[in-house]
Amino acid sequence: MSEILTIAMPKGRIFEEAAELLRKAEYKLPPEFDESRKLIIDVPNENIRFILAKPMDVATYVEHGVADVGIAGKDVMLEEDRDVYEVLDLKISACHLAVAGLPNATLTDVAPKVATKYPKVASSYFREQGEQVEIIKLNGSIELAPLIGLADRIVDIVSTGQTLKENGLVELEHICDITSRLIVNPVSYRMKDQVIDELVERLSKVIGG
Ligand SMILES: Nc1ncnc2c1ncn2[C@@H]1O[C@H](COP(=O)(O)OP(=O)(O)OP(=O)(O)O)[C@@H](O)[C@H]1O
Numbered sequence: 033m034s035e036i037l038t039i040a041m042p043k044g045r046i047f048e049e050a051a052e053l054l055r056k057a058e059y060k061l062p063p064e065f066d067e068s069r070k071l072i073i074d075v076p077n078e079n080i081r082f083i084l085a086k087p088m089d090v091a092t093y094v095e096h097g098v099a100d101v102g103i104a105g106k107d108v109m110l111e112e113d114r115d116v117y118e119v120l121d122l123k124i125s126a127c128h129l130a131v132a133g134l135p136n137a138t139l140t141d142v143a144p145k146v147a148t149k150y151p152k153v154a155s156s157y158f159r160e161q162g163e164q165v166e167i168i169k170l171n172g173s174i175e176l177a178p179l180i181g182l183a184d185r186i187v188d189i190v191s192t193g194q195t196l197k198e199n200g201l202v203e204l205e206h207i208c209d210i211t212s213r214l215i216v217n218p219v220s221y222r223m224k225d226q227v228i229d230e231l232v233e234r235l236s237k238v239i240g241g
């Protein structure tokens with residue numbers, strides 16, 4: 033019997049698509065997987081233990097080796113810069129990172145304020161553009177910031193564009209496309225190479241084009 037594989041799953045909007053992908057790859061996941069409030073779910077038939085983490089924390093669990101593999105948005109990978117291997121683009125939860133703001137807003141400050149959940153990504157983006165900005169870190173409802181004068185612009189995820197639209201904001205610059213990735217702890221990849229290779233192979237077969 034091979035060793036148990038621990039997979040860090042992101043709670044929230046990626047979860048459903050990730051679970052669907054695993055089921056398509058013929059991993060038999062029990063109904064409690066989708067329904068319960070448990071944070072550790074053992075699936076003995078598959079020799080897998082799932083841990084359910086906040087999306088931003090998945091790469092942390094994998095870097096520290098308490099999970100062998102994980103599913104994380106590319107946004108998290110860019111922001112967290114963790115020492116893990118990114119082995120597969122799962123092509124789920126597609127969205128993009130963008131700069132947005134109020135239409136026709138004039139920037140008068142030397143360093144306009146930019147509100148974001150992604151301070152590292154935003155800083156390096158504006159540095160590359162040669163623009164000086166002041167970053168304000170928020171944890172959610174980013175679109176609120178320009179509406180109440182906390183920031184001139186935002187850097188945030190855009191998917192359908194509905195949140196921007198309903199709040200009277202416009203996309204100003206496209207930063208990069210985002211999808212979810214399969215990430216692997218480097219030591220686990222050496223110690224559990226067979227079972228991880230099998231996971232990669234089975235997922236690769238069912239990923240959409
Ligand atoms: N609107 C979106 N459409 C598609 N994918 C998205 C969208 N927003 C975020 N994502 C992707 O899903 C991941 C997790 O998003 P989710 O909203 O579930 O978590 P969160 O906002 O970090 O957590 P929480 O809302 O619990 O604080 C992001 O890291 C990103 O890769």
Ligand SMILES: O=P(O)(O)OC[C@H]1O[C@H](OP(=O)(O)OP(=O)(O)O)[C@H](O)[C@@H]1O
Nearest residue numbers: 172173174188189190191192193194195
């Ligand atoms: O383009 P859309 O399809 O409208 O999606 C974009 C919105 O989705 C995410 O927010 P989320 O729902 O995670 O809420 P949050 O404010 O808590 O981050 C993101 O931060 C945007 O606000």
